[in-house]
Amino acid sequence: MNKEELKEKYGKKRVPHEWRKTDWFTMLVVTFFGAGMSPSAPGTMGSLVATILAYPMALFANDLLGQYEAIAIGGNDFAIFISLPFLLAALFFFFAPLPFVSKAMKDSGTEDPGWIVIDEVCGIFTVLAFVPSVVIVDCPWVLLFAFGLFRYFDIFKPFGIHRFEKFPGAWGVMADDLLGGLYAGILMGLGLTAYLATL
Secondary structure, three states, X not given: OOHHHHHHHHOXXXXXXXXXXXXXXXXXXXXXXXXXXXOOOHHHHHHHHHHHHHHHHHHHHHHHHHHHHEEEEEOOOOEEEEEHHHHHHHHHHHHOOHHHHHXXXXXXXXXXXXXXXXXXXXXXXXXXXXXXHHHHHHOOOHHHHHHHHHHHHHHHOOOOHHHHOOOOHHHHHHHHHHHHHHHHHHHHHHHHHHHHHOO
């Protein structure tokens, strides 16, 4: 995104409490239990809450599924790991909120308002779909890399991500974050694979 687009999206003044125009359950879903109500940087707050939540999710997945939690795609010399629980979480948080996002925008008369942060939650879980839970449990600092990479792709929207915002309605709200998470996740997966190759 260029400077003008960044200013338009993130520099504009937001109408306070426009989320009040929709019902309470829809509000809870799209703001991810209130994370999007942060008076400043709601997208960052939504991403941060999802990143923090990812650690207990990884603990649970690792304890429940163990070595079966992730699958390797590729050969013995080079493989990218896919965390099945986080992949399912990313898909769930992409498709399930679509009707709620659509309703929230319709009720409030807005298009992709900052307080809708369920798309950032989907994006974070998409990144972590490329990181086995055991890695998150043993090296929690990888969550900081996941958070930082995702926020970069979410804010600047390189490599055509900004085009996905033009999808109609709720699809446009959700799709760009899914793609941003995919880009960041691939980088995380490649980095993890390269690191493991040095051991």
